[in-house]
Amino acid sequence: MADDPLKLDTFICFALYSANHAMNRLYKPMLDALNLTYPQYLVMVTLWEEDGQTVGGIGEKLFLESSTLTPLLKRLEAAGFIQRIRSKEDERQVLIHLTSEGVALKKKAASIPACILDASDHTVEELTRLKAEITTLRAALSKNAA
Amino acid sequence: MADDPLKLDTFICFALYSANHAMNRLYKPMLDALNLTYPQYLVMVTLWEEDGQTVGGIGEKLFLESSTLTPLLKRLEAAGFIQRIRSKEDERQVLIHLTSEGVALKKKAASIPACILDASDHTVEELTRLKAEITTLRAALSKNAA
DNA sequence: TACAATTATTTATCGCACGATTTAGGCAAT
DNA sequence: ATTGCCTAAATCGTGCGATAAATAATTGTA
Numbered sequence: 001m002a003d004d005p006l007k008l009d010t011f012i013c014f015a016l017y018s019a020n021h022a023m024n025r026l027y028k029p030m031l032d033a034l035n036l037t038y039p040q041y042l043v044m045v046t047l048w049e050e051d052g053q054t055v056g057g058i059g060e061k062l063f064l065e066s067s068t069l070t071p072l073l074k075r076l077e078a079a080g081f082i083q084r085i086r087s088k089e090d091e092r093q094v095l096i097h098l099t100s101e102g103v104a105l106k107k108k109a110a111s112i113p114a115c116i117l118d119a120s121d122h123t124v125e126e127l128t129r130l131k132a133e134i135t136t137l138r139a140a141l142s143k144n145a146a
Numbered sequence: 147m148a149d150d151p152l153k154l155d156t157f158i159c160f161a162l163y164s165a166n167h168a169m170n171r172l173y174k175p176m177l178d179a180l181n182l183t184y185p186q187y188l189v190m191v192t193l194w195e196e197d198g199q200t201v202g203g204i205g206e207k208l209f210l211e212s213s214t215l216t217p218l219l220k221r222l223e224a225a226g227f228i229q230r231i232r233s234k235e236d237e238r239q240v241l242i243h244l245t246s247e248g249v250a251l252k253k254k255a256a257s258i259p260a261c262i263l264d265a266s267d268h269t270v271e272e273l274t275r276l277k278a279e280i281t282t283l284r285a286a287l288s289k290n291a292a
Numbered sequence: 293t294a295c296a297a298t299t300a301t302t303t304a305t306c307g308c309a310c311g312a313t314t315t316a317g318g319c320a321a322t
Numbered sequence: 323a324t325t326g327c328c329t330a331a332a333t334c335g336t337g338c339g340a341t342a343a344a345t346a347a348t349t350g351t352a
Contacts, residue, residue, distance in 0.1 A: 006252070008270065008277075009259030010191045013169050015277045019211055019284035020166040021309095023159050026291050028310090037338065044164070045156045055300060063164050066300055068340055075338085092299040092348045113155030119290035120283060124154065130206070130279055131154075131161045137266060137276065138165035140230065144265035145172050165338095174341090183307065201331060212331050214309055221307080236316045238330040 016134075026119055030112050034105060038131055041109070047082065047098050048106045054093045061140070081105060101123070162280075172265055176258050180251060185210070186222055187255075193228065193244050194252045199238060200239045209288070 024038055039062075046061050047053065055066050055073065064072075065076055073096060076082045081102035087093040120127060170184055177187055185208075192207050193199065205215050219242060222228045227248035233239040266273060 003235075004195075004257060005201060005259040008274065009262050010188070012178070012273050012277045012283075013173070013262065014188060014191075014208075015160060015284065016166045016169055017184070019232035019280045019287070020162040021209060022284045022287040022291065023162055024309095026287050027159070038159075038163070039339070042156070044198060045152055048152060049150075056298090063167060064339095065341075067302085067342080070301055072339075078348070086214055086300095089154075090299085094300065102227075110151060111260040113151045116155050116159065119287055120158075121281065121290070125283065127158050128154065130283065131158045133276055134161040134165050136156075136278070138161065138168045140267035141165070141168040141172050141265055145168065170340090185308070202329090210308095211310075213311080213333080216332055219307080234316070236330085240331065 002010065006046065023116075026113070026116065030115065033097050034108055035079055036105075040072060042071075043072065043076065044102065044105065044109070047096060051098050054087070054095055056093070058096065076102075151248065169262075172262065173258070180254055181225055182251075186218060189215075189222065190227065190251065190255070193242060193248065197244050198241050200233070200241055202239070203243065216277065222248075262292065 026043070027038055031038060034041070036044065039043060042062055046058055049069055055069050057067050058064070059066055062069075073082065075097060077084055080099055083097045083099055085095050087095050117124065117127065122130070154219070173184055177184060179185075182190065188208055189204060192204055201212055201215050201219065204210070205212060208215075210218075219228065219230060223230055226245060229243045229245055230245055231241050233241050263270065263273065268276070
């Protein structure tokens with residue numbers, strides 16, 4: 001039982017799966033108030049950091065395909081948070097711009113981080129280190145995926 | 147920019163989100179070969195560890211609701227891996243039993259852990275420790291969710 | 293000009309997840 | 323025995339995310 005190879009494997013993947021799940025549940029009520037889903041929130045965060053990115057650029061940062069992003073972005077556009085504008089320089093590209101409502105949303109989201117930190121029972125330093133380790137793992141997994 | 151509160155928050159949640167995502171992608175081809183999805187795989191693992199669990203019991207271990215599990219279990223039953231049998235002792239409960247095919251599937255899944263470990267570029271010890279830390283974080287998040 | 297590469301969209305399909313409700317069975321008290 | 327409460331699972335409705343594969347439009351190049 002202890003040396004069952006299906007054990008460790010399960011738990012490292014399961015740890016990620018369930019922690020992500022728990023994070024989702026924690027965010028849910030706060031994001032509901034903003035009319036955002038979790039992946040949509042991630043997109044908004046990248047836009048708050050840098051407006052006017054292309055679909056592909058956002059996808060590169062979030063590791064999402066355009067076939068996932070396009071409908072998601074349309075929902076954000078329908079909600080009034082962004083505008084999808086085809087680039088003049090390269091008409092293959094679509095630039096994503098925040099609307100004034102999209103910009104305003106950042107203020108409402110500003111209180112979220114403190115809530116997460118608080119619920120984590122961790123210090124900022126601990127979370128930062130853990131974040132880095134998880135990111136390192138992700139990078140390895142991605143690299144060796146193909 | 148550096149003290150933007152939306153930064154840290156994003157990244158601890160995003161680290162989990164994207165690492166889970168990467169893990170999913172790594173599993174996908176292997177699980178496709180077994181005719182399983184990721185959550186279905188998790189259910190199978192819990193059954194390989196202990197057969198004959200109730201729906202609620204499985205949900206408790208995986209943090210899933212019956213409204214999520216019931217259809218998932220029906221798909222596993224349709225695939226021939228499990229059987230759903232109402233308990234004689236308490237007819238409110240449904241016991242999930244592996245079929246012979248479900249048991250046999252464990253052998254085919256046995257090679258997965260090594261692949262994951264290999265792709266992680268980590269030692270078993272490192273993964274074990276990281277797993278523990280992530281699990282601790284999950285516990286805190288769950289506890290403070292309500 | 294023809295061909296290749298890039299960018300995003302579309303189409304089709306599927307499963308997960310949640311909330312709210314419902315059904316059925318168990319359990320306890322009066 | 324009936325009432326009422328609790329629990330377990332299923333159901334219903336809804337929506338999003340994700341992937342794969344094909345398509346379209348534009349750009350760049352041989």
